[in-house]
Amino acid sequence: MSKYQRLKGRSFLAWVVLAALYGCAALERPESAVSDRVFPRVLQAGDVLDLHTGTKLSFEELIRALETVRIVYVGEVHAREADHEVQQRIVEGLWKAGKRIGIGVEMLPRTVQAPLDLWVRGTVDEAEFLEAVGWERHWGFPFEAYRPVFVFAREKNIPMRALNAPPAVARKVAHHGLEALAEEERRQIARHFFMDDAAHRAYIQEEFKAHVPGGIKDFETFYQAQLVWDETMAESLAVWLVQEPLDQVVVLAGKAHVNQRFGIPERVRRRLEHRYAVVVPAAVNEAPEQVTAEVGDYLVVTAAEKPAPGHGKRLGVLLDKNPEGRGLRVRQVVPGSRAEKAGFLAGDLIVAADGDPVSDVSDLHRRFQSPQDAVVFTVDREGRVMEIRVDFGR
Incomplete structure (x- = not known):
């Protein structure tokens, strides 16, 4: 057996x-x-x-x-x-x-x-x-x-x-x-x-x-x-x-x-x-x-928690890969996080960061390792494309 x-x-x-x-x-x-x-x-x-x-x-x-x-x-x-x-x-x-x-x-x-x-x-x-x-x-x-x-x-x-x-x-x-x-x-x-x-x-x-x-x-x-x-x-x-x-x-x-x-x-x-x-x-x-x-x-x-959960360069979202292959789907936005303050919503599809296509979480991790204080995300929200800027320097 x-x-x-x-x-x-x-x-x-x-x-x-x-x-x-x-x-x-x-x-x-x-x-x-x-x-x-x-x-x-x-x-x-x-x-x-x-x-x-x-x-x-x-x-x-x-x-x-x-x-x-x-x-x-x-x-x-x-x-x-x-x-x-x-x-x-x-x-x-x-x-x-x-x-x-x-x-x-x-x-x-x-x-x-x-x-x-x-x-x-x-x-x-x-x-x-x-x-x-x-x-x-x-x-x-x-x-x-x-x-x-x-x-x-x-x-x-x-x-x-x-x-x-x-x-x-x-x-x-x-x-x-x-x-x-x-x-x-x-x-x-x-x-x-x-x-x-x-x-x-x-x-x-x-x-x-x-x-x-x-x-x-x-x-x-x-x-x-x-x-x-x-x-x-x-x-x-x-x-x-x-x-x-x-x-x-x-x-x-x-x-x-x-x-x-x-x-x-x-x-x-x-x-x-x-x-x-x-x-x-x-x-x-x-x-x-x-x-x-x-x-x-x-x-x-x-110990006292910082006002925005997801400290460091964390965005504050839970992401899923898009089964259609393009972008990352926002499953959940952490309350009080940078993502919430910037205007991200559950269901958003992140397709690019500073103009570079996004298809995997590792793409975002690499972006956050760079020294810039802000990232501009391109987001598809139910067919409407928009840009959301997130400041990581605060």
Whole structure:
């Protein structure tokens, strides 16, 4: 029997166990998750707070508290270095505590699990790994921010799991709905979708109001696309917990997927009863004292954040390659970023930078390495060509 046949058998067993457990997990949120108490506090960078009791903890005490749960979610703003540093400290702290841990990542679709396994085993170098998983195509944010955790996992042989759905499938759902997926595409995402969480639907409704349509059919398809991310990551985690003899898993994902718990965390618990904790990094100049137990379980206060996320020469956009070959499509604009201030919108097609054609993210990276303080982007917005100037010298 080949290793692939053995893996297929293990996956089938995991699905059987999950199916048996599906109706057993409580659907209400944990009692601790609905606390609305606000504690008077003055916080500074480096503080750690138990959001249920208002007690300040050392980072070591935080690690000891996190040792008691099966999944630790550490949210991030993708372009924020401080959030990645918190994630790294938690991963290293739990590993040093002697836990058999795994690391689940939003950044990669589960279709690239094989090259991720090769990375952890040390059989491919970084360039080969990034090419094999299509990092620029699937994610777009610089690997440099994630390298410390990936390298630590490789050095310590910590299992990693690609959790997400393929971006192209999610985009197709946003444009046409779940019913438009081909059978093969449907197999690449979660089997079950829970669409009855009113709080989550209301949250996504606010996101939809601020979103440029860009070919999206309506709110329902937009909501289905968001669930493609959350449900697929939740399903991937639940299957992994059944398959692997791990003490706990640390999940690295965007804050929108983990804060308030109605994204990934509760969708995993619907599939498999367990205890989890949500860690919320928040900059000291972004009112961390207003973060309550509705948002997460533990608050880690980080240093003051610059007004525009995406510091250095980062533009502040999430990009996809255009399947038609011309330009890069703006999937998302980071709030407060240079891109937002300059007028970029989700759905824009960047076709040139300072007159040079753009077809790959590396084209932009090379442009940003040059010494000029401003770049003029040529953008195709639903057939209307315009120029957008972005000042990188401020």
